[in-house]
Amino acid sequence: MSKEKQFVTEITPQSEDFSRWYLDVIRKAELMDYAPVRGCIVFRPDGYELWENIQRELDRRFKETGHRNAYFPLFIPEHFLLKEKEHVEGFNPEVPWVTEAGGEKLEERLAIRPTSETMIGHMYARWIKSYRDLPLLINQWCNVVRWEKRTLPFLRTSEFLWQEGHTAHEDEEDARRETMRMLEVYRDFAENVLMMPVIAGQKTPSEKFAGAVDTYSIEAMMKDGRAVQAGTSHYLGTNFAVAFDIKYLNRENVMTYCHTTSWGVSTRLIGAVIMVHGDDRGLVLPPKIAPTQVMIIPIGPPKAREPVLAKANELLDELRRAGVRVRMDDRDDVSPGWKFNEYEMRGIPIRLEIGPRDLENGQCVLVSRVTGEKTPVPLDRVAEEVPAMLERVGREMFEKAKRFMDEHTFDVDTLDELKAKYEETRGFAYAGWCGSEACESRVKEETGATSRNIPFEPAVTKSRCLVCGEAARHTVVYARAY
């Protein structure tokens, strides 16, 4: 009993200190460890497998929408970064530079890629000759580096893993169609794989990607009411095409600039998933990306152990054959109670308990990590029930997160009202915006909230700018963000 108590108290309650809770839980669940390099982490196997499962699901969607993977160099020559003005201003301050290699000083510094528009733009200019080569639809899975001042495991690290899609098109219409299609891939993936409700919309000009014409994002709400930008898709116009000379002979035999896009999600999704679903007992992992979906725990006294273990092993094999990621903890020097806590903390969606009395009744018990509900299931129906229950657990996670987001979303008419709201609660604020950068930055100065995006489907439509009171051109979602 004291062991179990000690166990629970090792994780700071969310209500006490949400940041502390987050840092406690990701280390205790062995998702990561701090690396001996500033702002870098190690992705331990259970953390990395979340990324592998995210990759597999996204990669399939990218390929289904006609993209292929490729790999471009880590190093970007300095003069490349300088070619697109906004781009260099946005990224240069965060770049690490290689100045020596092979025992010699380099003639030109090499940037470690913070993103690859420049390198890929350079290559596209070589590959694209005619409209027959378009659209060119390529994605890259890789590491990137941005030397951030404030870092937070998964959410903001100096080096991180991501995918970056880069596409080139004949005209604006086709490029904009691609931009929106990939944003929709992200939205669908976030809501139906990560079980994480998001708000899709357009970034304001001050928040868009350095070098983009328009940036679109999906924004998720963490359990402390703060936002995480969970994916972005950019229409780059001809900005990079002009900078890197990506031209093609069009159907009228005229050399024309391509319109390009880029879009990406990163390992920060792991942090978002944890902060959206976790609770005071630890992680709650979406079944579709959980490294272990079901943990089998045999229970009962030692003398009754043998037949229980035999049946538990049968279930293990059966579930494996059914494609379930299942493991068993049959250690006899650790109590079932300790195991229950341990695997709840690790966020495993379903616990399967089986003991001597269950055996007599020809059943076992499935326990949902989300609701704690216990469901007895006949032994011969386990292989059908478990996949169905994984689906159900996932839906429950989405609904719970959606409810939380709805309960922490409100609308305000004035800046004072927003400030007052933030005294009593936290979350997303819908507000009108006149379109001026001054009003937008005023909100940030006075409340710490930034414009997240201009939702495609706003919950409410506001008619006046919350700062200046002029007519609103857009309804914006404001929130404090990671």
Next chain:
Amino acid sequence: MSKEKQFVTEITPQSEDFSRWYLDVIRKAELMDYAPVRGCIVFRPDGYELWENIQRELDRRFKETGHRNAYFPLFIPEHFLLKEKEHVEGFNPEVPWVTEAGGEKLEERLAIRPTSETMIGHMYARWIKSYRDLPLLINQWCNVVRWEKRTLPFLRTSEFLWQEGHTAHEDEEDARRETMRMLEVYRDFAENVLMMPVIAGQKTPSEKFAGAVDTYSIEAMMKDGRAVQAGTSHYLGTNFAVAFDIKYLNRENVMTYCHTTSWGVSTRLIGAVIMVHGDDRGLVLPPKIAPTQVMIIPIGPPKAREPVLAKANELLDELRRAGVRVRMDDRDDVSPGWKFNEYEMRGIPIRLEIGPRDLENGQCVLVSRVTGEKTPVPLDRVAEEVPAMLERVGREMFEKAKRFMDEHTFDVDTLDELKAKYEETRGFAYAGWCGSEACESRVKEETGATSRNIPFEPAVTKSRCLVCGEAARHTVVYARAY
């Protein structure tokens, strides 16, 4: 006809200039392009997909042998690299250094990882406490950088992609067992997936990994008779455990150093596969990693096109459902002859031809890339015949490569004999070795051949050192190598 002729002559014949052939074929088949960074290449989609297929096959084998993936930082602090004496001497000359980041000069230079023994050793020291934590079996898929003087696409590039397994064990026996198990995984993979015969054996001390006690390798023979080291597995003893303090409480409650291993293969496998199997018409890709396994080409005059296309599309769907990576080229502005050449050059294992006469006969024709053999197949048996033929094509590739290797393997008694042999032929030379580094390096100086390894199963056993004539301690395979 002139188009077809022009096509063939764009690739330099292997017999004329093997290096030229290689560079011609990898660019023409769009596997890669040169990047604007010294010694770096871009992996284009057809090149990268070879790597994705290699990854999938290997990753499954790693997981089946109990390993999990993780991710460690790209940057290695300088003082880490200095901790293992042999290691630093081996790698320091090839390291690129980050000296500035985020607009400031760094206090300590950061190496871009050439390999991760040091970083992973540091983390293992934190994670491993007791024998219960062992063995620790982790693999990493990542990019690494070695600033090489001479580079060659895929085979030796400044940045490359690889996997590096790193494991820690209770004792020498268990660590050596792991070292050999992973070498066997590589051998099996090379021979049964890449269809590339290899010689497995132990490296001589002068050729072993910097920091290893023993290094084992698989060596493949290219079509110019030169060797490529296709995979290595290292028993590191306690060298890195001592340098990084990887200790554990053993079963007798005594703090003890771990024994560690590491093992890796890289994107150089892509280069090896091309040089082992390719011919004057271009690539020949092993079916198990070919991005496209079957190319369907509808033939016949325009007026008979419609029913042919309808049936070809049916076959396309049917083969896809059967899990075959199949595509169709139904362009009508390009001749079938041009397409035949194009997809032979791209190394697609099977061409499926279908025309009006085939339709009448209820058949299509499968053409093997390896033998050129044409096999008529009834339309209702295509979905069974194609997978069987892919297996057969793969076996034929292995046998052909094995025959080539056998025909270019010989044994010699003296250095003069080796020199004379190299005047008339090329390939692998079995020779006796007394065990002295002096004799080994003498061979290199006088013939350009290096010791590849000491084969576990030598074709012959030699009793005298080819240089000094003393009693041979080992029979070594010598070859010129990439």
